[in-house]
Amino acid sequence: MRLLKNFSIRAKAFAASLVLLLCLIGVGGNAYLTSGRTATDLDDLTAVNLPKQQIVSKLETDITAIHLKVFRYVSWASNSVSAGLLRTLSSEARHDLRVMKDRIAALKARPDLAPAERELIDSLAQRWAKYSSAANDTLDVGSTDAPMATMMLGGTDDDFAKVGASLATLSAFVDGQTASIGITLAANAKENQRILAFGGAAGVLLSILVTLLISRSIVKPIQYVTKAMQQVSSAKFDLGSTYMDRGDEIGQMVRAIADYRDKLMTQNLRFDAALNNMPHGLAMFDGAQRLVVSNRRYAEMYGMSPEQVRPGTPLPEIVDQRIAQGLYAGPRPEEYLRKQITPSTSASMRIQELSDGRSIVISRQPMPDGGWVITHEDITERRRAETQIAHMATHDALTDLPNRVMLRGSLEHAISRVRRGEVVALHYIDLDHFKAVNDTLGHLVGDELLKAVADRLRGCVREIDTVARLGGDEFAVIEMALARPNDAALLAQRLQDAVKAPYIIDGNQVIIDASIGIALSPDDGTTVEELLKSADLAAYAAKADGRGTFRFFEAEMDRRIKERRSMELDLRNALNDGEFRLYYQPIVNLQTGEITSFEALIRWQHPTRGLVGPDEFISLAEELGLIVPIGEWVINRACADAVTWSDDIKVAVNLSPIQLINKGLVEVVMRALARSGLPASRLEFEITETVLMQNTAVTLATLHQLRALGIHFSMDDFGTGYSSLSYLRSFPFDKIKIDRSFVKDISGEKNSLAIIKGVTSLAASLNMITTVEGVETAEQLDHVRPLGCAEIQGYLFSPPKSLEEISRLFRPEKRSKWTAA
Amino acid sequence: MRRFAAVLVAVATFLAVNPSNGAEFGTRDEAVAMVKRVQKMFAEAGAEATFKAVDDKSNPLFHDRDLYPFIYDLAGVCVAHGARPALIGKNLISLKDQNGVYLIQEMIAIAKGPGTGWVDYKWPNPITNKIEDKSSYIEKMGDYFIGVGVYRDLPNKS
Numbered sequence: 001m002r003l004l005k006n007f008s009i010r011a012k013a014f015a016a017s018l019v020l021l022l023c024l025i026g027v028g029g030n031a032y033l034t035s036g037r038t039a040t041d042l043d044d045l046t047a048v049n050l051p052k053q054q055i056v057s058k059l060e061t062d063i064t065a066i067h068l069k070v071f072r073y074v075s076w077a078s079n080s081v082s083a084g085l086l087r088t089l090s091s092e093a094r095h096d097l098r099v100m101k102d103r104i105a106a107l108k109a110r111p112d113l114a115p116a117e118r119e120l121i122d123s124l125a126q127r128w129a130k131y132s133s134a135a136n137d138t139l140d141v142g143s144t145d146a147p148m149a150t151m152m153l154g155g156t157d158d159d160f161a162k163v164g165a166s167l168a169t170l171s172a173f174v175d176g177q178t179a180s181i182g183i184t185l186a187a188n189a190k191e192n193q194r195i196l197a198f199g200g201a202a203g204v205l206l207s208i209l210v211t212l213l214i215s216r217s218i219v220k221p222i223q224y225v226t227k228a229m230q231q232v233s234s235a236k237f238d239l240g241s242t243y244m245d246r247g248d249e250i251g252q253m254v255r256a257i258a259d260y261r262d263k264l265m266t267q268n269l270r271f272d273a274a275l276n277n278m279p280h281g282l283a284m285f286d287g288a289q290r291l292v293v294s295n296r297r298y299a300e301m302y303g304m305s306p307e308q309v310r311p312g313t314p315l316p317e318i319v320d321q322r323i324a325q326g327l328y329a330g331p332r333p334e335e336y337l338r339k340q341i342t343p344s345t346s347a348s349m350r351i352q353e354l355s356d357g358r359s360i361v362i363s364r365q366p367m368p369d370g371g372w373v374i375t376h377e378d379i380t381e382r383r384r385a386e387t388q389i390a391h392m393a394t395h396d397a398l399t400d401l402p403n404r405v406m407l408r409g410s411l412e413h414a415i416s417r418v419r420r421g422e423v424v425a426l427h428y429i430d431l432d433h434f435k436a437v438n439d440t441l442g443h444l445v446g447d448e449l450l451k452a453v454a455d456r457l458r459g460c461v462r463e464i465d466t467v468a469r470l471g472g473d474e475f476a477v478i479e480m481a482l483a484r485p486n487d488a489a490l491l492a493q494r495l496q497d498a499v500k501a502p503y504i505i506d507g508n509q510v511i512i513d514a515s516i517g518i519a520l521s522p523d524d525g526t527t528v529e530e531l532l533k534s535a536d537l538a539a540y541a542a543k544a545d546g547r548g549t550f551r552f553f554e555a556e557m558d559r560r561i562k563e564r565r566s567m568e569l570d571l572r573n574a575l576n577d578g579e580f581r582l583y584y585q586p587i588v589n590l591q592t593g594e595i596t597s598f599e600a601l602i603r604w605q606h607p608t609r610g611l612v613g614p615d616e617f618i619s620l621a622e623e624l625g626l627i628v629p630i631g632e633w634v635i636n637r638a639c640a641d642a643v644t645w646s647d648d649i650k651v652a653v654n655l656s657p658i659q660l661i662n663k664g665l666v667e668v669v670m671r672a673l674a675r676s677g678l679p680a681s682r683l684e685f686e687i688t689e690t691v692l693m694q695n696t697a698v699t700l701a702t703l704h705q706l707r708a709l710g711i712h713f714s715m716d717d718f719g720t721g722y723s724s725l726s727y728l729r730s731f732p733f734d735k736i737k738i739d740r741s742f743v744k745d746i747s748g749e750k751n752s753l754a755i756i757k758g759v760t761s762l763a764a765s766l767n768m769i770t771t772v773e774g775v776e777t778a779e780q781l782d783h784v785r786p787l788g789c790a791e792i793q794g795y796l797f798s799p800p801k802s803l804e805e806i807s808r809l810f811r812p813e814k815r816s817k818w819t820a821a
Numbered sequence: 822m823r824r825f826a827a828v829l830v831a832v833a834t835f836l837a838v839n840p841s842n843g844a845e846f847g848t849r850d851e852a853v854a855m856v857k858r859v860q861k862m863f864a865e866a867g868a869e870a871t872f873k874a875v876d877d878k879s880n881p882l883f884h885d886r887d888l889y890p891f892i893y894d895l896a897g898v899c900v901a902h903g904a905r906p907a908l909i910g911k912n913l914i915s916l917k918d919q920n921g922v923y924l925i926q927e928m929i930a931i932a933k934g935p936g937t938g939w940v941d942y943k944w945p946n947p948i949t950n951k952i953e954d955k956s957s958y959i960e961k962m963g964d965y966f967i968g969v970g971v972y973r974d975l976p977n978k979s
Contacts, residue, residue: 137911145907147945147952155915155923 006247009218016210023206027199031192038188041181048112049178055107056171059100063128063167066100067160069093070135074153077146090139097132104128117173124166131159221250225257232261235268280375287370289315289337301360301376302327326355351379359383396469398447399454407468407476411528414466414478418521425488427477428517428535429457429495432547434473439693441508448505449512456498460491476535485520492516492550500548515542516550524553537561568624570606571617575629579605582637583800587652587771587793590784596791597650597684600638601800602630622658631659632668639676639683641803652684654716657691660699669706680710686737688716692727703731714771719755728766735791736763740774743794746783753783760788847888852958852969858882859890859967860960868963872901876909887948890969892962895932897925900965904947918943919952931959932966946972 007015073089108121134156142149221243228239239261243254275282281298285291291313299309303325308318316337322328349363361377394406402410414424431453438446450473457467457475466478479491499514517538525531534553540561542551551557574580584598604612621627635653642651659665673680685706691699707713714735715728719742728736738759742752760770772784775794784792798806847855862882863871874880875890883890889903897914917923924942931938937960944955957970 133912134915137913141905141907141911143907145905145945147950148905148907151918151945151952152913152916154917154919154921155913158915158917 008248009250012214012217012248016207016214019210020203020207023199023203027196027203030195030199034188034192034195038185038192041185041188044112045178045181045185049174049181052107052110052112053171053174053178055103056167056174059103059107060164060167060171062096062100062103063160063163066093066096066135067157069096070138070156071153073139074142074146074149077142077149080146086143090143093139094136097135101125101128101132114173114177117170117177120166120170120173124163124170127159127163127166131156131163134159218250221246221254225250225253228254228257232257232264237261237265280377282373282375283309284367284373285315285371291315291318292371298376301378396471399451399469401454401458401475402466402468404468404470407466407470407478408528410466410468410478411531414480415521415526415528415531417480418526422480423482423485424521425479425482425491426519426521426531426535427479427488427492427495427550428470428519428532428539429475429477429499430515430517430539430543431473431475431499432513432515432543434512437510437512441505441510445505445508445510449503449510452503452505453499453512456501457495460494460498482520488518488520488552489550492518496548496550513548515539515547517542517553518550519553534558564620567617568620571604571621571624571626574604574606575626575633579607580630580633581605581611581802582634582641583802584641584651584806585793585800586798586806587791588797590789590792595649597652598642598645598806599652599686599793599800600634600641600654602634603800618656622656625658627656627658628662628664631656632672635669636672636675639672639678642682643676643678644807647682650682650684650712651678652686652714654686655691657688657694657699660687660691660702661694661696663698663702665702666705669711670709673709681712684712684714684734686714686716689718689721689723689727692730693722700731707732718759725762733768735769735771737771737773737793738789740794743772743774743776743780743784746780753787756784756789757787764788845886847886847971849956849958849971851885852888852971855883855885855888855890855969856958856960856967859892859969860962863962863967868900868965875901875903876906878903887946887972888969889947890967891957892965892967893925893928894965895929897929905945924957928957928959928966928968932961936961940968944970944972 069089070093073086073093076086076089104121104125108118108125113121134152138149138152138156141152224242231237231239239258243250244258245251246254275293275295276297278295278297281295281301283291283294283298291309291311293311294309298304299306302322304318304321308321316333319328319333319337323333345366347363347365349361352360352362354360358378358380361379363375363377365373365375367373394402394409396403411426418424434446434449437449450469453475454467454469457477461467461477461479464480466480468476468478470476477491477495479488482488496514496516499512503510503512517535517540519525519531519534519538521531524534537557538551538553541554541557542549545551581603583601583603585601586595587597587599588594589596602614602618604617606612618627621630638651638653642649645651655665669683672678673683687703703713712734713731714737715733716737717739718736719739736759738756742756746752746756756770756772763770769790770788771791771793772787772789773793775781775784775792775796777796780794781792781796859871859875862874866874872892875883875892878884878889883903890901891899891903892901893899893913896912897916898912899908899910902908913925914929915923916925920943922940922942924940924944927940927942931940937958939956939958941954941956943952945951946953946955953972955970955972957968959966959968961967
């Protein structure tokens with residue numbers, strides 16, 4: 001049985017066929033052999049015995065005929081029949097006798113004779129010979145002696161009787177042979193019948209047995225396999241291990257099914273995982289409107305329990321359920337259901353707004369069997385996000401005001417109204433010193449301030465107007481439908497007042513002002529670009545006018561801007577074209593009257609404008625980033641020039657805050673000193689407190705590195721701006737240069753004198769000296785002299801002069817004293 | 822010439838011994854006498870001459886009315902016949918008469934047995950050419966037997 005299980009079905013079938021074949025061969029072979037014998041017997045009968053019988057029977061007839069001829073001859077001879085007739089008859093009879101002898105000899109010569117038969121024929125031949133001789137004698141005698149021939153007939157007849165007896169015996173023998181063959185034939189036929197019957201029965205029995213065995217080892221497993229396949233196809237995966245270890249095709253089939261089951265299981269798990277983890281609700285209905293499959297999300301979306309979405313649930317039940325939950329918002333249920341039944345081949349999509357505020361995209365994809373797959377996607381969040389993104393694209397995140405993009409849109413709308421005769425004003429609002437707030441109080445406070453400003457601006461305008469934030473500390477207001485141009489001024493004033501009112505932010509009181517530029521349409525521009533530019537220019541003008549004010553756009557502003565632009569272009573080429581010059585103004589020791597140093601002052605030898613002062617281009621150079629290469633040129637030039645002077649005269653160079661932020665400054669300075677051979681102690685840098693206001697670690701480190709080289713530092717323009725003493729503390733200056741504004745009206749202002757005196761004594765206590773700038777008259781010198789300043793600088797002694805001029809100054813009399821003229 | 826001489830001798834012999842008694846049919850004695858004459862010639866002249874003489878119907882010595890000799894060998898072959906030359910050379914051992922008597926066989930039996938004797942049977946008469954009762958005297962003669970028979974001589978028979 002074990003073997004039976006492990007042989008392949010092919011081998012089994014082959015074996016069964018072999019068994020059947022052997023049965024057939026056994027039965028058929030036997031039958032064949034028997035029938036072969038029968039055929040031989042039949043041959044014997046037809047080819048041998050029957051002819052023999054015929055021959056023998058013919059012999060009998062012919063012999064009798066011959067004998068009768070002999071008798072007739074004797075009778076004719078006795079009755080004196082004509083000699084001719086007698087001769088004919090005699091020769092006939094003699095011929096017959098001879099022929100008969102031959103016939104018997106031929107019979108005797110047959111190869112198919114039994115020995116007994118041969119003996120019989122032998123005897124017949126002998127008897128015939130005797131008879132024949134007697135008959136011939138009788139005929140002979142008869143020809144001459146009829147009575148004697150008659151006499152002889154008796155003996156001849158005796159011989160004939162013997163021949164007849166012999167022939168009868170032979171005939172009986174042949175008959176007996178035929179009969180015995182017949183009996184054998186019958187017996188063979190019977191045997192054949194028996195073999196076929198028994199052999200056939202045995203074959204059938206054996207076949208049944210073999211079939212039973214095969215069916216036991218094949219049919220049962222196949223039934224099991226069929227059942228297993230049905231189980232697997234209905235997702236029942238517990239197969240067990242029956243037939244698994246069989247070595248034949250059944251085993252292979254069962255193992256293949258187990259394999260298939262495993263893959264299907266994995267696939268099902270994956271499918272379930274995919275289905276239940278997809279963000280969409282998915283349901284599939286069949287042609288009879290019954291639920292085939294759905295995922296968890298589908299049930300969750302409509303608050304349905306697992307029982308309510310069991311496969312097989314009819315669609316109307318699900319619709320009812322949703323109506324009961326108040327989550328159905330489609331067309332009337334009857335209509336909806338009717339539509340679902342209507343066969344459709346194209347996919348459809350619609351958005352349903354549910355009563356609970358959700359938006360659901362429902363996509364329906366029909367299937368060939370009349371069913372459909374439907375997906376439900378909750379796009380509520382997405383819509384919200386889209387709305388928000390759209391809002392963000394057009395609004396400022398911090399203040400929630402429309403941004404520059406939306407402002408342009410609004411402006412276009414406003415301009416379209418202008419074309420219909422309206423007057424529109426664009427207010428460009430720039431917060432003054434917002435950067436300082438940011439720097440001192442931090443970005444968080446800055447942001448809060450911007451929000452508060454935004455709120456106040458919003459409070460100033462009408463519904464039809466627009467407030468926008470352009471970025472940083474810039475805002476804009478579109479004022480629609482002005483009755484008179486002065487309305488714009490009124491609004492600007494209101495806006496400024498609103499901004500100016502103090503803020504309390506995070507416990508800090510903050511005060512800020514605004515510069516406002518106003519452009520009117522159609523007068524100052526009829527396109528968005530023109531209007532924006534005009535308002536910007538007006539704001540720039542307001543700022544230039546000392547901030548905290550508003551300005552209407554004027555054509556002059558435009559001209560100045562254009563001029564500035566052309567200067568920009570020229571400035572970019574000035575350095576390469578060698579248009580810069582250094583002028584030097586001496587600084588004199590008040591006690592000794594000797595020149596202690598020269599301050600290097602840059603001039604631009606403009607090809608068309610003539611000599612241009614630094615006020616007119618330095619801030620532009622700073623804006624354009626040109627200040628770094630220009631500053632480098634200045635340092636190099638100053639060092640190279642100073643080395644030609646007397647050893648104790650220093651050169652003072654102004655440093656822009658931007659230069660200090662630039663990392664390469666220390667290297668530039670070192671290279672300039674090395675190239676010129678000027679001792680570092682003869683180089684002095686003048687920096688304003690703005691440098692220290694941008695008090696970054698990088699700036700301070702740079703300053704300390706330069707100072708470590710031996711370079712001196714002076715605080716320039718002291719007294720303007722914040723003039724915070726903390727700046728003086730943050731870096732060890734060698735000198736304070738008191739701003740020229742204090743000297744300007746020193747004669748009438750007691751305060752100026754007091755400040756100069758205070759600063760001087762403060763400097764002395766901090767181990768610094770002071771330089772008073774801007775001394776132009778002897779009277780001013782007289783006022784300053786008693787205040788304790790170490791040095792003075794101004795036109796009183798010398799205006800800035802070219803290198804050649806100052807060289808001439810001290811060539812003839814080196815180290816000459818400079819005294820007031 | 823020779824044949825002529827022989828015939829002369831035979832005639833002369835016949836004439837010299839003619840025993841004719843003048844009756845129509847020969848008698849038993851005459852038959853016996855004829856046998857003796859043949860025996861004598863057989864003994865004197867030999868077989869060939871004897872057979873020739875017997876066959877010759879003109880030889881009166883051996884032909885007297887219905888009397889004539891016949892000679893067979895012991896196998897039944899007729900070697901000489903005084904009346905029916907057709908039989909010469911034939912084996913007549915199985916010859917039987919109308920009463921079923923195998924006459925040759927009986928004659929051979931006498932020749933082989935007693936040497937002399939009488940056999941009764943039916944045989945065609947040479948004169949009438951009818952089958953008649955015949956009694957023949959048989960005597961052994963060398964390797965042959967010789968017989969001469971009488972017709973209608975039934976009383977002699979017993």
